[in-house]
Amino acid sequence: QKEVEQNSGPLSVPEGAIASLNCTYSDRGSQSFFWYRQYSGKSPELIMFIYSNGDKEDGRFTAQLNKASQYVSLLIRDSQPSDSATYLCAVNKSGGYNKLIFGAGTRLAVHP
Amino acid sequence: GAVVSQHPSRVICKSGTSVKIECRSLDFQATTMFWYRQFPKQSLMLMATSNEGSKATYEQGVEKDKFLINHASLTLSTLTVTSAHPEDSSFYICSAITLNRRLLAGNTDTQYFGPGTRLTVL
Numbered sequence: 221q222k223e224v225e226q227n228s229g230p231l232s233v234p235e236g237a238i239a240s241l242n243c244t245y246s247d248r249g250s251q252s253f254f255w256y257r258q259y260s261g262k263s264p265e266l267i268m269f270i271y272s273n274g275d276k277e278d279g280r281f282t283a284q285l286n287k288a289s290q291y292v293s294l295l296i297r298d299s300q301p302s303d304s305a306t307y308l309c310a311v312n313k314s315g316g317y318n319k320l321i322f323g324a325g326t327r328l329a330v331h332p
Numbered sequence: 333g334a335v336v337s338q339h340p341s342r343v344i345c346k347s348g349t350s351v352k353i354e355c356r357s358l359d360f361q362a363t364t365m366f367w368y369r370q371f372p373k374q375s376l377m378l379m380a381t382s383n384e385g386s387k388a389t390y391e392q393g394v395e396k397d398k399f400l401i402n403h404a405s406l407t408l409s410t411l412t413v414t415s416a417h418p419e420d421s422s423f424y425i426c427s428a429i430t431l432n433r434r435l436l437a438g439n440t441d442t443q444y445f446g447p448g449t450r451l452t453v454l
Contacts, residue, residue, distance in 0.1 A: 224375075252440035263425045263448040264376070271438030308375065312440040318364065318429060320443065324375040
């Protein structure tokens with residue numbers, strides 16, 4: 221079992237729709253969860269992080285965390301073609317100071 | 333935000349040569365820097381963690397004698413790929429955290445990523 225699992229996609233959504241990206245993790249001791257966006261050939265850029273159960277909203281993005289289910293998700297409202305990228309879920313490694321474990325990413329394609 | 337640069341952005345070298353990649357924090361002091369490697373369509377894999385003035389800590393399976401890391405100052409870390417081979421061709425990305433301007437996500441410092449270095453070994 222991978223430590224951080226994501227569906228590789230591609231997830232294809234029409235412009236203006238809600239894109240839902242999911243991530244599960246295996247380390248029950250993990251406490252911090254990050255979503256990064258990575259365009260092809262570029263390095264990751266932070267979208268948002270979450271560390272409390274529930275929802276956290278930032279503009280068009282909402283992160284959801286359920287530690288009991290070891291599940292974290294990212295919703296993108298009003299998806300735009302510029303949102304087309306690979307979205308990486310990263311989880312802190314319990315006991316490893318500031319170490320992040322990344323999922324393989326979900327490729328999102330927003331079509332006009 | 334905190335800015336991290338990498339140099340070079342792309343490098344092509346012959347098999348057997350060594351390549352040095354620099355990672356700099358431009359507007360903050362990076363107490364810790366991380367080096368990742370990413371193969372096509374795969375995730376970022378942490379290679380090592382480096383703290384200024386001390387030896388890097390390598391992840392399991394990463395050869396410390398092949399990937400030399402030096403974190404000589406609070407703004408510069410270097411990764412040297414020694415005796416590079418085609419299988420070392422990858423996208424190398426550094427990140428940094430700072431205790432000066434912390435952005436804490438729970439118990440974890442947010443990492444600021446450099447733009448990456450594409451290494452191609454012929």
